[in-house]
Amino acid sequence: MTLALESVEVRFAGLPTPVLSIDRLDIENGERIAVTGASGSGKSTLVNLLSGLERLRRGKIAWDGTDLAGLSEGARDRWRAEHVGLVMQDFHLFPGLSAIENVLLPARLAGAGTRERVERGHFLLERFGLARPNQSIETMSRGEMQRVAVARALLRKPAILIADEPTASLDSEAGAAVGDLLVAAAREENSTLIVVSHDPHLIERLDRRMALAAGRIVSDSPSGVQP
Numbered sequence: 001m002t003l004a005l006e007s008v009e010v011r012f013a014g015l016p017t018p019v020l021s022i023d024r025l026d027i028e029n030g031e032r033i034a035v036t037g038a039s040g041s042g043k044s045t046l047v048n049l050l051s052g053l054e055r056l057r058r059g060k061i062a063w064d065g066t067d068l069a070g071l072s073e074g075a076r077d078r079w080r081a082e083h084v085g086l087v088m089q090d091f092h093l094f095p096g097l098s099a100i101e102n103v104l105l106p107a108r109l110a111g112a113g114t115r116e117r118v119e120r121g122h123f124l125l126e127r128f129g130l131a132r133p134n135q136s137i138e139t140m141s142r143g144e145m146q147r148v149a150v151a152r153a154l155l156r157k158p159a160i161l162i163a164d165e166p167t168a169s170l171d172s173e174a175g176a177a178v179g180d181l182l183v184a185a186a187r188e189e190n191s192t193l194i195v196v197s198h199d200p201h202l203i204e205r206l207d208r209r210m211a212l213a214a215g216r217i218v219s220d221s222p223s224g225v226q227p
């Protein structure tokens, strides 16, 4: 999906300057972009707006022409379930459920737990080197947990994949495996991939790098990707 963002500003009461202030940001379909910046520079604020998790109060964030600012919270939730795969630093998995149950849960809650989805869930786990789909999530290593989270994000073949520090709580080997999976999956499915990261291994694997400082875009390397 293609993003056209215009005149976005986020302010919080008591803060003299906006925590995010972006005049324009365009991301082409299939681009793979890293968002970097110091702590507090606005990275999570930006990706929470791009995924529709947070409501946009000022500006426009249009994904293939759908402006998230014009959607109610319920409509944003439905839009996100259909179009966005999310991977967070701390996994957001459900203890007490198995790997495959975790992968399928959001789709089931959205009423989309078809047989095809179940097959795809098993396929993704196997492809990510997780041979025991019925293993309880809490017995898995952190690297395995994040691979389950990536499988869950990919289940519905999202056009947009958003990952917020996906490797930050993993050791370098597990982090490299997760980063490789994310990039390979985005390439294969032609998903637009947006990754917030400090991880040099992961950042260097992405085609475009954008840096934020104090809520503003301070550098944005041209993309080499041919969508």
Ligand SMILES: Nc1ncnc2c1ncn2[C@@H]1O[C@H](COP(=O)(O)OP(=O)(O)OP(=O)(O)O)[C@@H](O)[C@H]1O
Binding pocket: 012, 013, 019, 037, 038, 039, 040, 041, 042, 043, 044, 045, 046
């Ligand atoms: N609800 C809120 N109320 C007040 N200030 C907020 C709120 N949410 C975020 N902020 C502030 O907005 C700024 C940007 O936060 P954000 O989480 O986007 O930064 P970040 O770049 O993702 O940081 P980190 O790398 O530490 O996660 C920070 O200064 C933060 O304190």
